[in-house]
Amino acid sequence: MDEIFGVPVAALGGQLLLGLVNGAFYAVLSLGLAVVFGLLNIINFSHGAFYMIGAYVAFMGLTFLGVGYWPSLLLSPLIVGAGGMLFERTMLRRLYQLDHLYGLLLTFGLTLVLEGIFRAAYGVSGQSYPVPEALRSAIDLGFMVLPTYRAWVVLIALVVCGGTWYVIERTSLGALLRAGTENPKLVEAFGVNVPRMVMLTYGFGVALAAFAGVLAAPVLQVNALMGSNLLIIVFAVVVIGGLGSTVGTVATALGLGLIESLVKIFYSEASSTAVFLMMVLVLLVRPAGLFGKGK
Numbered sequence: 001m002d003e004i005f006g007v008p009v010a011a012l013g014g015q016l017l018l019g020l021v022n023g024a025f026y027a028v029l030s031l032g033l034a035v036v037f038g039l040l041n042i043i044n045f046s047h048g049a050f051y052m053i054g055a056y057v058a059f060m061g062l063t064f065l066g067v068g069y070w071p072s073l074l075l076s077p078l079i080v081g082a083g084g085m086l087f088e089r090t091m092l093r094r095l096y097q098l099d100h101l102y103g104l105l106l107t108f109g110l111t112l113v114l115e116g117i118f119r120a121a122y123g124v125s126g127q128s129y130p131v132p133e134a135l136r137s138a139i140d141l142g143f144m145v146l147p148t149y150r151a152w153v154v155l156i157a158l159v160v161c162g163g164t165w166y167v168i169e170r171t172s173l174g175a176l177l178r179a180g181t182e183n184p185k186l187v188e189a190f191g192v193n194v195p196r197m198v199m200l201t202y203g204f205g206v207a208l209a210a211f212a213g214v215l216a217a218p219v220l221q222v223n224a225l226m227g228s229n230l231l232i233i234v235f236a237v238v239v240i241g242g243l244g245s246t247v248g249t250v251a252t253a254l255g256l257g258l259i260e261s262l263v264k265i266f267y268s269e270a271s272s273t274a275v276f277l278m279m280v281l282v283l284l285v286r287p288a289g290l291f292g293k294g295k
Helices: 009-040 047-065 069-090 100-122 148-170 172-182 184-189 194-216 226-241 246-266 268-285
Strands: 138-140 145-147
Touching (some): 009 047, 009 148, 009 172, 009 194, 009 226, 009 246, 047 069, 047 100, 047 194, 069 194, 100 226, 138 148, 148 172, 148 194, 172 184, 226 246, 226 268, 246 268
Antiparallel strands (some): 138 145
């Protein structure tokens, strides 16, 4: 069979593979948002801004200090995660007892401030970031030539997502985090510093966003609005998968990446709305999301 619905099999396979790469970006970025909401019940509208800063930290590290891609994969999440913990400790923590709308407005305001700072510093045009030399080759799959860097993105995204799921769902630390958000007073009675645990959890979610930013830097143009352009899709992924579900978030991100690529083949004009159409359909049938608790 050379064609499926009039589309060459090779072209279809190549497009699906590119969709898997996009889904890997969505997965890492969405996972950080899901962790923050699922464990802390915080609607973090600044998640896209931290993703953007992660890419810019890698870019500035290379430009001004000569810090390459591989150290940036570790340093950028640490730096941005520390900034996220400072934000949680000094501002966000004051709003936990208030309506969730206040936290959303605060994180949205932080997004506008951060985007304004980087737009003033670097303008609106994108900055290029080179692919690391070790990943500049390509893999011949027969039906397409896949850049090695894109294959690396899929691999490392699956490793990070799998590791995060394991820590949250299968370790005593993850059980402690879940217990601390559901009944903090009881956990504090056992000598656990719940506010510190919340701060570290928020920092980890932000670090995941920064990690995704470093992964995206060699593929996308680094610019001040790169986070805002993806944030709506990331929210849709988390809603479809089920708010707070790590498995649902990762599965939905990969699935939507594939669906988006398929739509581009058959009707490219609708590719930008396919994700949101899926969200509407899922919410009509299952308001809690595909993997969320409840009906």
